[in-house]
Amino acid sequence: MNSRRVRQILILVLLLVAVALLAWYLGRPQPVPVTLATVEKGSVLATVANTRAGTVDACQRARLAPPVGGQIARLPFKEGDRVKAEEVLLELWNQDLRAQVLQAERDAVATRSRAREACVTAEVALKNAARVRQLRPQGLVSEGDLEKAVGEADARAAACDAARDQEKVSQARVDVARASLERTILRAPFAGVVAEINGEVGEFVTPSPVGIPTPPTVDLVDGSCLYISAPIDEVDAPAVRTGQRAMITLDAFPNQRFPGFVRRVAPYVLEAEKQARTVGVEAEIENPEKYSLLPGYSADVEIIIENRENVLRIPTQALLEGKRVLVLDVATGILRARDIERGVSNWEYTEIRSGLKTGDQVVTSIDREGVADGVAAVAE
Numbered sequence: 213m214n215s216r217r218v219r220q221i222l223i224l225v226l227l228l229v230a231v232a233l234l235a236w237y238l239g240r241p242q243p244v245p246v247t248l249a250t251v252e253k254g255s256v257l258a259t260v261a262n263t264r265a266g267t268v269d270a271c272q273r274a275r276l277a278p279p280v281g282g283q284i285a286r287l288p289f290k291e292g293d294r295v296k297a298e299e300v301l302l303e304l305w306n307q308d309l310r311a312q313v314l315q316a317e318r319d320a321v322a323t324r325s326r327a328r329e330a331c332v333t334a335e336v337a338l339k340n341a342a343r344v345r346q347l348r349p350q351g352l353v354s355e356g357d358l359e360k361a362v363g364e365a366d367a368r369a370a371a372c373d374a375a376r377d378q379e380k381v382s383q384a385r386v387d388v389a390r391a392s393l394e395r396t397i398l399r400a401p402f403a404g405v406v407a408e409i410n411g412e413v414g415e416f417v418t419p420s421p422v423g424i425p426t427p428p429t430v431d432l433v434d435g436s437c438l439y440i441s442a443p444i445d446e447v448d449a450p451a452v453r454t455g456q457r458a459m460i461t462l463d464a465f466p467n468q469r470f471p472g473f474v475r476r477v478a479p480y481v482l483e484a485e486k487q488a489r490t491v492g493v494e495a496e497i498e499n500p501e502k503y504s505l506l507p508g509y510s511a512d513v514e515i516i517i518e519n520r521e522n523v524l525r526i527p528t529q530a531l532l533e534g535k536r537v538l539v540l541d542v543a544t545g546i547l548r549a550r551d552i553e554r555g556v557s558n559w560e561y562t563e564i565r566s567g568l569k570t571g572d573q574v575v576t577s578i579d580r581e582g583v584a585d586g587v588a589a590v591a592e
Contacts, residue, residue, distance in 0.1 A: 266442025
């Protein structure tokens, strides 16, 4: 009887323990799912980024218009066409000026012929004077004949000089006529792409009044050289130098990075109302013809100040305040806060000088609810 009662008590105790264990198991905190990153070696770049979005612009861009007014007679290209340097982009009606050039050229030819005739006559007169001078000592000619021959030679020589001067004047008239004609022809100052044309054949164009800007007749862009103009904070400006490497991103190409280099740092600080003081920086894109880039795109630039190779690194998003990170203890499944010493850092990676070793698992989802030092966690 006693043994039966003992067994009953033992069974009851075991049931109570089992219930307690089940209640503890069901009520225990569930491990928090976390995102992990493995501590590894790699490169970390120290960078400086722009404070506001920059803009893509062309190294060469010409907003062109003829220097004189007139009616458009010829537009050999359309928007989007590629042109070579010195090709005609636009020509105004200029038949009257072409006629003036032709007239000036023919006048120059006639003047050149008259000059040649006058100089040939002068040469003959000079030879005749020399012959008379030789005959005078022999008494074959009089002193008057000699003076007449010399005077004739001098007069003919002067006429030759005058004719040659007139020839130069005629050539100058040709140059003036050609220059007037050239002012009605708009040529490409460099090879590029016709970005915009304001005007049609038959329409009249007038030059911009002084101090009053008007839309260009032809907007020519050289797409073989593009750069980003963007502001950086004045605090970062002392570390930026021309020639430093840069990484450029564009909103139009969210998954691409374009290599470049700093080509200019403004020599002054820009102070804009209600904005931080900034310094303008220009970063040129390398080989832009390989990409379908257009001036006017919004862009951001990261300038590489320092490059650390083969160092321990973690994702920057794993950093906690106070120079700490959360490390998952693989053996216990518990998160442990660990102090670290940081080195070079950017928005993607941070160099770790001490506090972690290769292979450690650090938490990158630090903002998730329940993630804290000492809690159980499981990798997602």
